[in-house]
Amino acid sequence: MINFYEVVETNQMIEEENLDVRTITLGISLMDCIDSDLDRLNEKIYKKITTLAKDLVSTGEKIESEFGIPIVNKRISITPVALVGGSACKKTEDFVTIAETLDKAAKEVGVNFIGGYSAIVSKGMTKSDELLIRSIPMAMAKTERVCSSVNVGSTKTGIDMDAVRLCGEIVKETAEATKDKDSIGCAKFVVLCNAPDDNPFMAGAFLGVTEGDAVINVGVSGPGVVKRAIEKCRGEGFQELCDTIKKTAFKVTRVGQLVAGEASKRLGIPFGIIDLSLAPTPAVGDSVAEILEEIGLERVGAPGTTAALAMLNDQVKKGGVMASSYVGGLSGAFIPVSEDKGMIDAVNAGSLCIEKLEAMTCVCSVGLDMIAIPGKTKATTISGIIADEMAIGMVNQKTTAVRVIPVVGKDVGDMAEFGGLLGYAPIMPVNEFDCSAFVNRKGRIPAPIHSFKN
Missing domain, CATH: 3.20.70.20 (Anaerobic Ribonucleotide-triphosphate Reductase Large Chain)
Structure with missing residues (x-):
């Protein structure tokens, strides 16, 4: 049973000590969106995100209002796009269209960030992985709310140094692509080792393949x-x-x-x-x-x-x-x-x-x-x-x-x-x-x- 003292204490934490729920992150699997046709793929991605996340922001705001608990961000994480786009994307520009679709969907449902423009390459890169990584500078420059990550190592597999070398180049290219805004594109891109499948925090959030169709973190x-x-x-x-x-x-x-x-x-x-x-x-x-x-x-x-x-x-x-x-x-x-x-x-x-x-x-x-x-x-x-x-x-x-x-x-x-x-x-x-x-x-x-x- 919660007593009166605990209620007062929690209210004090919120009002005077900056206690907040930093984010409600809705994880969405895009595995069932995979298609060899790029236009259909983008259409499926947009439809699934805007359908599942249509009430995310309003629900967060209602909880915030009813309980008096600040909820600073409402966000979405998705299946790593290198997996989702592997069949349809033949060049870097193809992956950028997916980034633009994600940005459009994020704006439609009102979330501040969507994470999962990502590749998992701790042991090696597929052609799809490499294309996505090379597309990151353009994707970060053309979008506002899309966050990107690349997992280049793990305790079980070691460190893919080819990916590490490439990521250093990508950071530089992303900085140049967004130089008019103090290279802010790099603030939306993170390189990871041992990335968890259920991280709700940006820029490293993505929904791992071990997760279900949708989840609240x-x-x-x-x-x-x-x-x-x-x-x-x-x-x-x-x-x-x-x-x-x-x-x-x-x-x-x-x-x-x-x-x-x-x-x-x-x-x-x-x-x-x-x-x-x-x-x-x-x-x-x-x-x-x-x-x-x-x-x-x-x-x-x-x-x-x-x-x-x-x-x-x-x-x-x-x-x-x-x-x-x-x-x-x-x-x-x-x-x-x-x-x-x-x-x-x-x-x-x-x-x-x-x-x-x-x-x-x-x-x-x-x-x-x-x-x-x-x-x-x-x-x-x-x-x-x-x-x-x-x-x-x-x-x-x-x-x-x-x-x-x-x-x-x-x-x-x-x-x-x-x-x-x-x-x-x-x-x-x-x-x-x-x-x-x-x-x-x-x-x-x-x-x-x-x-x-x-």
Whole structure:
């Protein structure tokens, strides 16, 4: 039974501490849309999305109004388009027509993003996979709401270095294709290792082939709530601190469970998972960096940062799994630079660099996220950054990702503006020593020895 104190406490979290349901994401399988005729394929895709998702936004708004819980985004994830378009698409331009269809459908139903313009190539690329990847710059330039991802590695298969090399080139081409908007196309494209099938968060969301025809996944976020809770633990030991984080994560996840259940019931679509990820925004008081600083760091990036983040991530997961039987997706703490005012301030103060961020990705939910770098950065350097991050994911059996933005025409000391939840970011320096001889080796890096668990 929920008592009066808990009701008041939850209201305070929403009104004063930036608690929100970050996204309701409707996963839609497009496997039954596959057709060898491109026009028919696009027609089927548009019809299925607009039919299944027609009430998604209005349902979310009704739940938001009735329960008083902010639901920031309503989104869609779909079957990786490289699979769906393999039969009909013979050139990159064919895949771009699918991206435009997805964008049109997203606008029709009113969602802010649709994810799944994706390819899964951790062991090798099919012709369809390669065509889709090469189409990404044009697709990101021609659409507003389409997000793209490529999974290039996994613990079980190793890292496809041919795909890593290609993705470095694609990041550069996407930056150039959207240079009039601070290369924002790169903010909608992420390279992953060990990508989950049920991630509700963009830009890496897609509906894996292990999923059903349609599913509701919900992502909850509450950095401000966690920060406010641990403010009460100043001077306390780690046991008290960890208990506080766990209890807070439990309460936040219960809010997501409530919204997920209501959305599932009202839409008549099965509930999938709750993703409890501390996903920051540029707003003051909604920062993962500020949580770490409240734990005891002068600035994020100081010695002890990785340990503090590891503890935070673990306690968030422990609290979340007690609140729902179906916690999935990524779940933990995100560290996107442009979307977190505390991270931005740390970069400007000189305490946080890409190398320290890479160390932090060993223990956070995802990886190097929303990092603006000089537009002159070489494609091989970007591929090297991707390879390093994929190796962390592969060896540590976790999801890792790279979403870097080489902002054309800007250099260290400049600022990139993306707007909305994507925020703004100082251009960060990268190591300019050459890695092209390594990146240009063909083939794949084998899976680590501990992957053999059959």
